[in-house]
Amino acid sequence: MARSFLLRASRSPWLAEQFRRRAFARRAVRRFMPGESLLDALDASAELAKASMGTVLTQLGEQVRNAAEAEDVRDHYLNVLDQVRDRFLPAQVSVKLTHLGLDVDRDTCLRHVRALAEKARKEGCFLWIDMEESGYVDATLDLYRRVRQEGPGVGVCLQAYLRRTPQDLTALLPLSPAIRLVKGAYNEPGTVALPRKTDVDAQYSTLAVQLLDAAAAGRATAVFGTHDLPLIERIREQAAARKADGRYEVHMLYGIRSDAQRRLAGQGVKVRVLISYGSHWFAWYMRRLAERPANVWFVVRSLF
Numbered sequence: 001m002a003r004s005f006l007l008r009a010s011r012s013p014w015l016a017e018q019f020r021r022r023a024f025a026r027r028a029v030r031r032f033m034p035g036e037s038l039l040d041a042l043d044a045s046a047e048l049a050k051a052s053m054g055t056v057l058t059q060l061g062e063q064v065r066n067a068a069e070a071e072d073v074r075d076h077y078l079n080v081l082d083q084v085r086d087r088f089l090p091a092q093v094s095v096k097l098t099h100l101g102l103d104v105d106r107d108t109c110l111r112h113v114r115a116l117a118e119k120a121r122k123e124g125c126f127l128w129i130d131m132e133e134s135g136y137v138d139a140t141l142d143l144y145r146r147v148r149q150e151g152p153g154v155g156v157c158l159q160a161y162l163r164r165t166p167q168d169l170t171a172l173l174p175l176s177p178a179i180r181l182v183k184g185a186y187n188e189p190g191t192v193a194l195p196r197k198t199d200v201d202a203q204y205s206t207l208a209v210q211l212l213d214a215a216a217a218g219r220a221t222a223v224f225g226t227h228d229l230p231l232i233e234r235i236r237e238q239a240a241a242r243k244a245d246g247r248y249e250v251h252m253l254y255g256i257r258s259d260a261q262r263r264l265a266g267q268g269v270k271v272r273v274l275i276s277y278g279s280h281w282f283a284w285y286m287r288r289l290a291e292r293p294a295n296v297w298f299v300v301r302s303l304f
């Protein structure tokens with residue numbers, strides 16, 4: 001119930017405005033982001049690189065309302081790719097399609113993603129496409145297919161909680177895709193997503209094995225986006241059994257299980273930390289609270 005309440009609240013513009021104006025909320029949010037500016041994110045990326053960890057940078061924001069806003073977002077990421085190159089950072093980039101104008105005009109959004117994918121390829125970087133609410137999955141996968149057919153260096157996120165994801169993964173594999181498998185962060189009806197966490201975890205494990213098989217055969221790039229440590233251990237065992245140790249990465253969010261991130265990297269696992277930055281953090285922050293409602297106590301503590 002707490003999860004569903006927090007996820008519904010994440011869509012309230014009024015609450016977003018209230019939170020953004022409160023100093024205690026800004027303090028609480030700092031737990032999950034190094035700062036609001038791109039420079040904060042780049043500096044954090046440089047710090048993590050010292051501990052042998054790569055990063056993925058993403059500017060917070062979604063569902064832009066007009067073409068000009070979407071263009072600004074594209075230009076922002078083109079600049080990020082320049083900065084990553086200039087600072088020699090082991091950083092990739094991740095975007096949300098609704099931030100690049102998917103709701104405004106699909107063809108324009110496709111052009112923006114193409115421009116970013118081309119630039120990422122030119123700079124030897126990598127572009128990830130996030131997965132948003134279930135209503136966007138068809139459009140996201142369609143766009144991913146088109147951009148992937150034009151060249152490598154681009155990957156998409158799949159959510160294990162969706163009932164459709166086993167079919168989606170199977171359908172994508174002939175493309176030699178790059179897949180970041182996550183559990184799923186949105187409020188979805190039971191008809192679309194598995195309502196029980198144990199079923200989501202089981203579906204994640206099954207999909208992870210399928211993805212590892214493809215990665216071991218050189219037919220996919222496998223990324224596991226999770227903080228579930230027992231699950232990561234099982235994935236490591238499965239990878240070792242397939243002699244696919246170096247053929248996958250584990251991605252985690254900045255500020256969550258940082259000790260485990262360092263430990264895994266120290267043990268030779270390829271770890272990347274996804275760093276979010278920007279001022280539009282409310283909906284994203286609510287999703288982090290919903291993942292672990294105990295986090296609400298951090299907000300309460302920030303009041304004092």
Ligand SMILES: Cc1cc2nc3c(=O)[nH]c(=O)nc-3n(C[C@H](O)[C@H](O)[C@H](O)COP(=O)(O)OP(=O)(O)OC[C@H]3O[C@@H](n4cnc5c(N)ncnc54)[C@H](O)[C@@H]3O)c2cc1C
Nearest residue numbers: 130131157182183184185225226227228251252253288291
């Ligand atoms: C790199 C990355 C990219 C992602 N991209 C997307 C995306 O594009 N689309 C999407 O829908 N979702 C995305 N997510 C979010 C994902 O769907 C889950 O909501 C999130 O990762 C929590 O699930 P979990 O796999 O960590 O497992 P869980 O079983 O939820 O958590 C395992 C353990 O991790 C710790 N933990 C998990 N979340 C938190 C938290 N917020 N605060 C503190 N501790 C926590 C807890 O100790 C928990 O017991 C992404 C996640 C990662 C790591």
